[in-house]
Amino acid sequence: MRRRSVLVLEHMEKIANKVRVSGGGRCNFTNLNASSDNYVSCNPSFCKSALARFTPYDFIDMIEKHGIKYYEKEAGQLFCKGSSGEIISLFQKECSQAGVEIQRGCRIDSIKKKDRFIIATNYGVMESQSLVVAAGGLSYPKLGATEKGYGIARQFGLNVTPLRPALVPLVFKKKDLDHFGGLSGVSLKAAVSCGKVSFDGNILFTHRGLSGPAILQLSLYWERGMPITVNLMPEMDVYALFMAKRQSRMKIENLLAGYLPASFAKKWCGLCIQSKPVNRYSEKEFREIACKLQNWQIIPHGTEGYEKAEVTLGGIDTDELSSRTMEAKKAPGLYFVGEVVDVTGQLGGFNLQWAWSSGYAAGEYA
Numbered sequence: 033m034r035r036r037s038v039l040v041l042e043h044m045e046k047i048a049n050k051v052r053v054s055g056g057g058r059c060n061f062t063n064l065n066a067s068s069d070n071y072v073s074c075n076p077s078f079c080k081s082a083l084a085r086f087t088p089y090d091f092i093d094m095i096e097k098h099g100i101k102y103y104e105k106e107a108g109q110l111f112c113k114g115s116s117g118e119i120i121s122l123f124q125k126e127c128s129q130a131g132v133e134i135q136r137g138c139r140i141d142s143i144k145k146k147d148r149f150i151i152a153t154n155y156g157v158m159e160s161q162s163l164v165v166a167a168g169g170l171s172y173p174k175l176g177a178t179e180k181g182y183g184i185a186r187q188f189g190l191n192v193t194p195l196r197p198a199l200v201p202l203v204f205k206k207k208d209l210d211h212f213g214g215l216s217g218v219s220l221k222a223a224v225s226c227g228k229v230s231f232d233g234n235i236l237f238t239h240r241g242l243s244g245p246a247i248l249q250l251s252l253y254w255e256r257g258m259p260i261t262v263n264l265m266p267e268m269d270v271y272a273l274f275m276a277k278r279q280s281r282m283k284i285e286n287l288l289a290g291y292l293p294a295s296f297a298k299k300w301c302g303l304c305i306q307s308k309p310v311n312r313y314s315e316k317e318f319r320e321i322a323c324k325l326q327n328w329q330i331i332p333h334g335t336e337g338y339e340k341a342e343v344t345l346g347g348i349d350t351d352e353l354s355s356r357t358m359e360a361k362k363a364p365g366l367y368f369v370g371e372v373v374d375v376t377g378q379l380g381g382f383n384l385q386w387a388w389s390s391g392y393a394a395g396e397y398a
């Protein structure tokens with residue numbers, strides 16, 4: 033314990049709104065496999081130091097100390113068995129034991145730095161030796177997101193890398209929407225890729241485009257204009273399947289409906305190939321159709337934006353911060369932690385782990 037006197041300024045009436053809604057209300061609070069490979073940043077190594085000094089197991093120790101029951105959903109993703117409210121209670125208890133005060137409904141009007149930071153708020157003027165900015169990103173404005181963190185960085189002359197919504201559903205272009213908009217609610221297991229990255233997992237058709245875990249992951253790497261490639265039958269040798277069924281008089285869309293949702297198979301076959309009985313195709317056509325099924329290309333129009341993005345990609349340039357302390361090199365005493373920093377995690381508990389680890393790193397020095 034460093035016995036610092038700590039005051040948290042929160043402009044909303046409720047604290048930790050994003051933790052409350054996280055993981056569908058069960059808070060995917062960490063991922064056992066968290067490493068720098070799971071994060072996107074202009075400096076991919078920046079997060080290593082903080083992640084190594086407060087690991088998923090350190091957070092699990094806290095969870096267990098507070099008797100919170102949890103489970104592993106898949107591949108290291110840990111969720112509360114009860115609700116995300118338990119994590120918020122954990123923080124409230126820890127804060128109260130450490131004498132941390134939380135000022136809710138507190139609007140920050142201005143920040144100045146003389147010997148100390150002077151913060152003008154609707155609760156009056158406050159002074160502090162250190163200022164830790166944990167104001168989050170721009171996503172989900174209705175939960176309290178503001179640009180304040182980036183504004184403070186710019187005020188102190190720090191660079192902010194370009195920002196964009198990520199872990200966000202993608203939106204179809206008009207033509208694709210006309211074709212596939214009617215499939216809203218249909219999901220299938222696929223492998224999606226763009227550029228050099230690819231993810232296996234479910235994709236979900238929405239009334240505006242594509243979502244589901246694999247698409248959300250991909251959105252972290254997708255930039256406007258880039259095509260995405262969808263392997264609709266990733267675990268199959270599709271050509272071998274066609275060859276095995278080559279005597280069948282069944283229409284190809286009905287054969288594919290055994291492996292894909294029937295409504296999608298029908299739509300896709302109607303649009304992408306000439307649908308006829310399986311025994312009427314040549315071997316060459318089988319090869320072409322197999323290739324199309326495993327390389328379906330779409331160029332999305334855009335994303336659903338910050339309203340529906342789980343995170344903001346980009347943030348305070350890591351070159352401006354010490355990776356050990358999170359302190360701004362140009363502004364001693366000023367620290368940035370969590371999502372406001374240019375460190376963005378993949379889906380699966382990595383973003384909260386970054387918030388915990390970077391917060392801990394700053395807490396050791398601020």
Ligand SMILES: Cc1cc2nc3c(=O)[nH]c(=O)nc-3n(C[C@H](O)[C@H](O)[C@H](O)COP(=O)(O)OP(=O)(O)OC[C@H]3O[C@@H](n4cnc5c(N)ncnc54)[C@H](O)[C@@H]3O)c2cc1C
Pocket residue numbers: 041042043044047048049050051053054055056059060061062138139140166167168169171172175176177178179180181341342343369370371372380381382383384385387
């Ligand atoms: C719907 C949804 C689900 C998610 N699920 C998960 C999940 O399961 N696992 C996971 O790892 N990540 C998840 N995330 C991402 C994760 O919640 C964030 O990355 C994480 O909360 C970032 O922590 P932070 O402390 O940096 O910022 P935040 O949690 O956003 O906290 C920032 C705080 O600053 C306050 N604030 C902002 N501006 C001001 C201002 N001007 N004055 C005073 N206070 C201000 C905000 O009200 C907020 O309380 C999810 C995000 C969303 C939107």
